[in-house]
Amino acid sequence: MEKTDSVITFENVTKNYGSLPILNSLSFEIREHDVVGVLGPSGVGKTTVLKLIADLTQPSSGTIKKISGRIGYVFQEPRLLPWRTAVDNVSLPLQAMGIRRQIARKNASGWLSRMGLDKFSDYYPAHLSGGMLQRISLARALALQPKILLMDEPFSALDVRLKEDMLSLIRAQLSEHPITVLYVSHIPDEVIMIATRIFLLAHNGDFKELPITDRSELLEKLKNACR
Amino acid sequence: MQLDNRLHRYIFTTLGVFFLLLCWQILSITMPDIVLASPVETARALARMMGTGIFWQHFRVTGSRVFTGVFIGGLAGFVIGIFGGLNKSVKYMLEPFRWTLMSTPAVVIVVMAMLWFGMGSTMVVFITAIFLAPFVYVNVVKGLEMVDETVIEMAQIYNFPFSLKLKHVYVPAIAGHLASSLMVIVGTGVRIVILAEVLGTTEGIGYALSLSRTNLDIPALFAWILICIALVGIIEYVILKPLQDYVLKWKKPTR
Incomplete structure (x- = not known):
């Protein structure tokens, strides 16, 4: 390129x-x-x-x-919303961009799947390991297509x-x-x-x-x- | 064999209730009937009262006053607390109001409200709401001040609009504070409503209590006290506890 x-x-x-x-x-x-x-x-x-x-x-x-x-940011610590599930954490920045909730969640699920977390979409951060949380954080940043x-x-x-x-x-x-x-x-x-x-x-x-x-x-x- | 946690709690709570009843029974034997009704007499009076329409009328009136007062006070405290918690200028401006409301003796507000609104439900609901709003306000402001800065920064980077921040960042972050302040204000709300009813209404549990006292119907008086305790218990365990469990479910460990 x-x-x-x-x-x-x-x-x-x-x-x-x-x-x-x-x-x-x-x-x-x-x-x-x-x-x-x-x-x-x-x-x-x-x-x-x-x-x-x-x-x-x-x-x-x-x-x-x-x-x-758009800017995607992956922090040293995942900075996820502890009271929202993995899929919600990834989809919320998309919703903030004006994308409808259902579409944003579908998109977020796709990114979680790419990160190998498709089975953990509905888990809360407290129930996941450090590596999984950081992958969610990365999915959140990449899903924006920054x-x-x-x-x-x-x-x-x-x-x-x-x-x-x-x-x-x-x-x-x-x-x-x-x-x-x-x-x-x-x-x-x-x-x-x-x-x-x-x-x-x-x-x-x-x-x-x-x-x-x-x-x-x-x-x-x-x-x-x-x- | 180690007891299951829940079973352990039930067994010892039940033992506690029996111990309380035992103390009550012993005190009632040692004291004159005019001072303290026994648990059995109280139960009889309660059963008799519950068979009458007027009992349910008083119960319904007090219940609706508690609900309305707690709802208005809680909502006002919550909304104003959001503004105060997110804007320091608003918080500083509201400080004298909060301080005045929280330090004025209850009886003064009751007397003033009786002057302004006369006797009846409006006065009771006003007093309840005006007492409870500052408690909720303080909890919301404190909760918002304790929200994790790094999460706010994240919301800023991802351009969360205010509505999204409120729904997904601020309100869930203070949900624990809100749930515990709801527990407190319901108990306090029942006490204030009963107090206001004793002083200035012609229906409701407080009025019935004052009537029992005037008639020296001590078993009925104690039956109404039991009803007050039950009212708080029902609201706390049937509505608030499940609500608290629901909003804080993300904190529960997985099995």
Whole structure:
């Protein structure tokens, strides 16, 4: 697929929380269907980058340009409504878009089925495992058919096997329906599995894009950087 | 053999009832008839009363006053609580009203309501609603303040309109608070209705109670007290408990 249009552009974006500087004059451009891995140690502002894109917070200075369209967000914790069933959790954002309840639920059931959760549609979150909840969260984000998918350390609480399964699932989804993805993590192995571009954020506000050439060499470099 | 939880509860609750009746019986033997009727005398009086039309008339009048007062007070508290819980300015503006209503002695409101509305159902329902609304309001506001911020953020990202947020985020999030405040206001509602009826009506359980006292019909007086307790019990266990179980079913563990 040809990559042309700029989907997200950060121009000298600075973000402070009170007197604490988080992002310092950050500039980058993300093109359509890029799968960007944002890496860096904890506390460097990776989540803040996603929050800025999702309009959950505003920059202290600088400009953020992004195309209009739906945004899917997979959080570190699933953030499901505990009092609604799996199918309701996936269908509610669709209903928020104006899709009729019955159609939204049918669509949601389809996505749950793709995630291997068709038998658990009517279960409440409290009755499901952590991996299942995160798959529901992913189904909720993908069901919207978003222009941009933001993923904030989505599988950090899962075991290695489940994490690999989830990453394979995402890769399969992206090859079927390519979208622009920002995948934030402090674990290089995860990011390198799906990313087509890799950004590295450091504590001193340093930001750079690392070319993906030799993956094993890059992995070592990233592991050192994320320590 | 370990007893099933439910069976365990029934056995010990029944034992508790028998113990209460025993204490009542012992007290009634040691005290004069004019002070305390025995459980047997009370049961006889209750059976006699239940065979008359006027008993059911009083019961129906009080029941409808409790229902109307609790419904109006609960609904007002809920709606105003939603506004107060979601908007700090509204909450601060309503604070003096809440404080005034919750700290004014009950008897003052009863006297004022009797002046404004005269005797009868309007006065009783007004007093009940005005007493209960602040309790529900406080519970709704507190509940909304405790809603998980991360869930609200999720609803914001997925552009939930207000109606969807209210139905699927806010109301279910405060359902536990609402259910427990309903339990409290029903019990309180019955007490207020009876008090108001004693002071200013010509029908209802409160009026019948005051009539029994005037006639020194102590067994009838105790029979009416039993009816008051039964009324709260029926509403709590037949309506509110199943309702609470239904709205909180998502919390129940699977087998």
